[in-house]
Amino acid sequence: GIQVEQSPPDLILQEGANSTLRCNFSDSVNNLQWFHQNPWGQLINLFYIPSGTKQNGRLSATTVATERYSLLYISSSQTTDSGVYFCAASSGYSTLTFGKGTMLLVSP
Amino acid sequence: SAVISQKPSRDICQRGTSLTIQCQVDSQVTMMFWYRQQPGQSLTLIATANQGSEATYESGFVIDKFPISRPNLTFSTLTVSNMSPEDSSIYLCSSRAVSGDTQYFGPGTRLTVL
Structure with a gap:
């Protein structure tokens, strides 16, 4: 199945x-x-983004499908942004495979 | 978007017992899934719940331990059988209308086994 890797941890x-x-x-x-x-x-x-770019407030995401990566941008971070961010992907009729996540801590 | 509810939201159970988790979706969906998230880990797929037939289990998960029902397009149950402390996890129900569509998750059931 598909492999998903996230960075940084x-x-x-x-x-x-x-x-x-x-x-x-x-x-x-x-x-x-x-x-x-x-x-x-x-x-x-946050985003459904198999390709292209989307923005929602301070968050935006870009997926470059041909190069097999996606980026999530967080601008002007707030303490409420803390938590774990997961990327998940699937192909065909399969279900989502999750990456291991990025744990974000925003300090005041 | 789909709204998914789960019951119970949390439970504390004794080893050797079983717990059934209910999942209700507010609209008819093609696909329903059950995931497990162990403490500090990512989400792992347990099985795909198939309407009117046996669920499709992922490697490492078996029907005797995690029996699943899906009697219609909006409802599914997951039973965690003969529980041990290693089953302490968050169990999440998920749905998707069609392949390639947005997948939604319920709030999860936080299970602690003593």
Whole structure:
């Protein structure tokens, strides 16, 4: 099946800083999603982005399908951005395979 | 977008017992899935719940331990049988309308086995 790798595994930021999270995948995909898992365990959809670029407020994401990677940008980070960010991908009729996540801590 | 609810939200159980988790989706969906997230780990797929037939299990998961039902397009249950402390995890229900569509997750069931 498809392999998903995320980097960095951990990230510590000061409030207001910007960051870029990366997701590499091993095969062509028809589904790529970014999630945020908050400290209470809730998994929140951020982006459905098998290709192209999307923006939602301070967050944006870009997937370059031909080069098999996706990037999640967080600008002007806030303490509420803390948590684990997961990238997940699938191809064909398979279900999502998750990466190991990036744990983000934003300090005041 | 699909809204998914799960019951119970959390439970503490004794070893050797079983727990059934319910998942309800607010719209008819083609695909339903069950995931497990062990403490500090990523999500791992347990099985795909198939309507009216046996679930499709991933390697390392078996029907005797994790029986799954899906009687219709909006409802599924996962039972964790003969529990041990190693089954302490968050169990998440997920759905997707069609292949290549956005996949949604329920709030999870946080299970602790003593």
